[in-house]
Amino acid sequence: MGRASSFCKYSRRRHEIDHPEAAMTATDNAAPPGLSQTFAKxxxxxxAFDEAQSHLTLAEVARRAGLDRAAARRLVLTLAHLGYVRQQGRVFSLTPRVLVLAGSFLRGHRFGIAVQPVLAAAAARVGEQVSLAMPDGEHAVYVAQAAPAGGMVSLGLTLGSRVPLGQTAIGQALLAFMDRPPAGAMPRNGLxxxxxxxxAFADGVFEPGMAGLAVPVGAGGKAALGMSAPSVRLAQGPARTACLATLRDAARALAPVVEDL
Amino acid sequence: MGRASSFCKYSRRRHEIDHPEAAMTATDNAAPPGLSQTFAKxxxxxxAFDEAQSHLTLAEVARRAGLDRAAARRLVLTLAHLGYVRQQGRVFSLTPRVLVLAGSFLRGHRFGIAVQPVLAAAAARVGEQVSLAMPDGEHAVYVAQAAPAGGMVSLGLTLGSRVPLGQTAIGQALLAFMDRPPAGAMPRNGLxxxxxxxxAFADGVFEPGMAGLAVPVGAGGKAALGMSAPSVRLAQGPARTACLATLRDAARALAPVVEDL
Known part of the structure; x- marks a missing residue:
């Protein structure tokens, strides 16, 4: 009982770090003074809408957001009214308008002009999809990607995907150079x-036989650039050396942009 | 006075269609019953954070969101607490966490696996950046992009960028096939x-000498696939025919995915 309950507390804490909305809207947590609990809800x-479930009923929205049904209804109907959510019968789903929020970040930092061409050139040279990621709590969030034509079908990680920092090459390349790495994210054997x-090099995290290679971009663990490829290609030898050189060249080109983020 | 005031009313209405948040939070507009005005605010x-201004003071946030300073402060501090906004001194800016909201839409609809590889192949064949867009009110919003290595530096339109429907090739390819096109978006000479x-073909919209070519994806104007290139290349002749064939092949491949959105 003792172990189970402290495990639950631990998972709960991790969930709250990952989802500060949940911490702020939980009924046993008062909202910090001066903040809006309604907005957080x-x-x-x-x-509540995510990759695991893109179409949700009202009951599912309420359960996933940790809200009572009346509050969830009011908030999801507000999103529908504002055009971020679409209702079809009893089911709600996100509309493309949610991408506009991402677009503000991307264009505000000139990603189209300053980041995307560098990534496209690197992807063509290594012959695999490359991704730029930045830290988001205990996760790395993918902020830009480029794929070569005829490359392997992607693992399904897109812009805005989140992966745990400690587990993948791109996450470790962030974590190793961060000024204040989140304690819970550090892998047991250190970095x-x-x-x-x-x-950073990580093997077989998402799929056996596939590995990831990643380098930091700029200083302080602000961003990292990574790629995935069959393990045999990235484990050692001249292919790995060439990939690493390409990633490092691209990272150098991206450093001034990232400095500014 | 009459003309000026009706022009203002017209611009105001367009602004409200484009920004339903503004309509809902305007002090002379009551929030529709059952909705949350706080959430809309x-x-x-x-x-308020967008490509034109990525770093804002509290006063600027308030002005751009049409709120009084106290309300803007409470809401922007809530966003900072939740990790979507960062504060540096007197200035606030978006964090990469806003991309997670886009990621839910993109992964929920399997864009990484089902859309991105098709776009990458098309971009390599036409030798230019290609974009998939969907309608969002009177705008087209870019939901996916791919660029060839060594292609021209992009016009700066990224994922989540919005362009007026009537003015560009990609917007016109949406508008022409929509079941209920928004009246204000229709170009004067029709479609x-x-x-x-x-x-659709549009010349010199963003830059003299550059043109856009776009085709619908699936039925009902749900999505369109487009590219930009020097006008001389797209105006006529075999190069245009080849680009059009590539766009149409890709559009056919994407139709089942788009059907499901």
Whole structure:
């Protein structure tokens, strides 16, 4: 009982770090003074829609956002009224308008002009999809991607995808150089090797036989650039050396942009 | 005075169609019953950050969201607490976490697996950036993009960018096939030619000498696939024919995915 309950508390805490909306809207947590609990609940409703379930009933929205049905209804209907959510019968889903929120970030930082061409060139040179990621709590969030024509079908990670920092190469390349890495994200065996080598390598995280290679972009763990490829290609030898050189060139080109983020 | 005031009313109405948050939070507009005005105000604060100004003071947030300073402060601090906005001194800006909202839409509809590889292949064949767009009110919103290596530096339109429906090729390819096109978006000379030809062509909209070519994806104007290139290349002749064939092949491949959106 003791173990189970402290495990639950631990998972609960992790969930709250990952989803501050949940922490703020939980009934046993008062909202910090001066903040809007209604707005936080609304964001929790928006976050209820995710890759695992893109079409939700009102009851599902309420359960996933941790709200009572009346509050969930009011907030999801507000989103529908504003055009971010569409209702078809009893089912709600996100509309493309949610992308406009991402577009503000991307265009505000000139990603189209300053980031995307560098990524496209790197993807063509290594012959695989490359991704730029930035830290978001205990996760890495993918902020830009480029794929070569005729490359392998992607693992399904798109812009806005989140992966746990400690588990993948791109996450480790962030974590190893962060000024204040989140304690819970650090892998058990540490990241001294990554810091020494200046790159991260992780094998078989998403799929057996597939590996990830990633390098930091700029200083302080603000961003990292990574790629996935069959393990045999990235484990060692000249192919790995060439990929690493391409990633490092691109990282150097991207550093001034990232500095500004 | 009469003309000026009706022009203002017209612009105001267009602004409200484009920004339903503004309509809902305007002080002379009561919120529709059963909806949350606080949540709508919060979204207006999130939308205040855009490509024109990525770093805002509290006074600027308030002005752009049409709120008084106290309300804007409470909502922007809530966004900062939730990790969507960062504060540096007196200035606030979006964090990469806003991309997670887009990621839910993109992964929920399997864009990484079902859309991105088709776009990457099309971009390589035409040798230019290609974009998939969907309608959002009187605008087209870019929901996916791919660029060839060594292609021209992009015009700066990224995922989540919005362009007026009537003015660009991609917008016209949506508008011409929509079941209920928004009246205000229709270009003066209509779109019968686009419907007849099955594609849209627009010259020099963003930049003199650059043109856009776009085709509908699936039925009902749900999505369109487009590209930009120097006008001389797209105006006529075998290069245009080849580009059009590539766009149409890709559109056919994407139709089942779009059907499901």
């Amino acid at each position: 609304g964001i929790a409703v928006l976050r 001294a090797g990554v810091r020494r080598a200046g790159f | 919060g979204i207006a604060v999130l939308r 019968a030619g686009v419907r007849r030809a099955g594609f």
